[in-house]
Structure formats: structure tokens, C-alpha cells
Amino acid sequence: MEHETGQTGNRIGDAGNRPCSYRKGPLPDCAPLALAYVPMQQSAQPAYETSEALRRGTLFPGLDLPFMNMVNTKDVTDTPLGELMAIGFVAHELQLYLDTHPDDAEAFRTLREMLELEREAHRRYVERCGPLKATDLEYSERFDWLADPWPWLYRN
Amino acid sequence: MFLYKKALQYPVKIANPNPALAKFIISQYGGPDGELGASLRYLSQRFSMPYPELRGLLTDIGTEGSSLHTGAKSP
Numbered sequence: 001m002e003h004e005t006g007q008t009g010n011r012i013g014d015a016g017n018r019p020c021s022y023r024k025g026p027l028p029d030c031a032p033l034a035l036a037y038v039p040m041q042q043s044a045q046p047a048y049e050t051s052e053a054l055r056r057g058t059l060f061p062g063l064d065l066p067f068m069n070m071v072n073t074k075d076v077t078d079t080p081l082g083e084l085m086a087i088g089f090v091a092h093e094l095q096l097y098l099d100t101h102p103d104d105a106e107a108f109r110t111l112r113e114m115l116e117l118e119r120e121a122h123r124r125y126v127e128r129c130g131p132l133k134a135t136d137l138e139y140s141e142r143f144d145w146l147a148d149p150w151p152w153l154y155r156n
Numbered sequence: 157m158f159l160y161k162k163a164l165q166y167p168v169k170i171a172n173p174n175p176a177l178a179k180f181i182i183s184q185y186g187g188p189d190g191e192l193g194a195s196l197r198y199l200s201q202r203f204s205m206p207y208p209e210l211r212g213l214l215t216d217i218g219t220e221g222s223s224l225h226t227g228a229k230s231p
Contacts, residue, residue: 151164
């Protein structure tokens with residue numbers, strides 16, 4: 001299997017060897033016939049800050065392509081659960097980015113920070129509102145896993 | 157193995173329910189080109205992936221698909 005596009009994210013730019021802008025990725029100049037190429041994201045920067053990432057549905061502005069230009073303007077991080085959602089989302093986005101850029105040490109450092117923040121926010125939330133995962137029952141005084149609300153039930 | 161987290165990834169508040177649209181969205185999960193089939197293919201084909209760094213990638217892509225319709229995440 002050939003890796004023509006610099007799988008580790010090194011900056012192969014265009015013909016002038018400049019790195020591409022964050023909205024673009026490199027493609028080889030004269031590529032072998034009949035093979036498909038995908039322009040790869042080159043960097044984890046720039047990145048949205050946490051609540052904006054959740055709102056836009058991606059951590060990376062370069063990957064933010066709102067369908068029919070319908071941009072979500074509602075900020076949902078004004079509740080403890082909303083904050084936890086945002087932190088968890090950013091951590092997960094970084095994990096997916098690192099799947100294809102495993103040598104990006106700075107992105108990995110950020111992932112570790114986000115995971116630590118998530119762990120603390122999760123703990124705070126569970127102490128107030130009950131278990132989010134079955135393993136959170138270690139913090140419960142009684143078996144409250146079955147209690148409402150389940151995530152698909154909500155009131156307008 | 158799979159771990160279920162009792163929270164949505166993003167809050168849902170539908171002001172104007174649209175059952176016809178919901179029916180269409182759900183119909184995208186099933187069938188030969190459906191999301192469900194795709195995520196199961198990722199999760200089953202990762203076992204025969206010879207490149208170690210790609211087993212994890214297939215796992216994460218399959219998990220992402222699962223989380224869309226079950227709220228499940230594989231640790």
C-alpha cells in the first residue's frame with residue numbers, strides 16, 4: 001500500500017513547497033495514474049475554542065463546511081452538562097485527528113489536558129446529577145441507574 | 157466491548173417536530189448503503205487489517221458510526 005500524501009502530516013506543500021493554508025491539503029504534482037488522492041489535514045491549528053467547536057460540530061475551521069450555509073448560533077454550554085458535552089467533544093475530535101497524525105506531539109498534549117478537564121467536569125456532574133456511565137455507580141448512594149431522564153427524553 | 161454513556165453528544169430541542177423528515181433520516185441508517193451497515197463493516201473488517209496503525213482507525217470510525225445511533229462508545 002503506497003502512502004503518497006505524507007501520512008505523518010509533514011508539510012509537503014504545493015509546487016513551491018509552501019505549506020498549504022489550513023483550508024487545504026497537499027496533492028502531488030504529477031501523480032501516478034489511476035490512484036486516488038485525498039488532500040490531508042496538515043495541522044491541528046487553527047482550532048476553535050471549546051464551546052464554539054461543539055456549536056459548529058467540528059474542532060477545526062478548515063473542516064467546518066456548514067450544509068447550505070446554515071450555521072448553528074445557539075450556545076449550549078451554559079449548563080454543567082453542556083460544558084461536559086463541549087469538553088468531551090473536543091477530546092474526541094483530537095483523538096480522531098491523532099488517529100491520522102499520531103506524531104503530532106502538541107495535539108497529543110492538548111488531548112491529555114482535555115481528558116483531564118473532562119474527567120473533572122464528569123465527576124462534578126455525576127456528583128450533582130447521578131451516574132452517566134454504569135461505572136459511575138460507585139459514587140451513588142443507591143442504585144439510581146434506572147432513573148429518568150434518559151437522554152432521548154426531554155421537555156421543550 | 158461497548159460502554160454506554162447516558163448523555164447525548166449534543167442537546168436536542170426540537171421546536172417543530174417533523175415526522176416525515178424523521179422517517180427519512182432513520183431510513184438512511186438501514187439498507188445496503190446505510191450508516192448501520194457501514195459501521196458494522198468497519199467493526200468487523202478491522203479484525204483482518206494487517207497494518208496495526210489502521211486497526212485503531214477502523215475501530216474509531218466504526219465506533220463513531222455506532223455512537224450516532226446508539227450512543228455507544230467502545231473504549
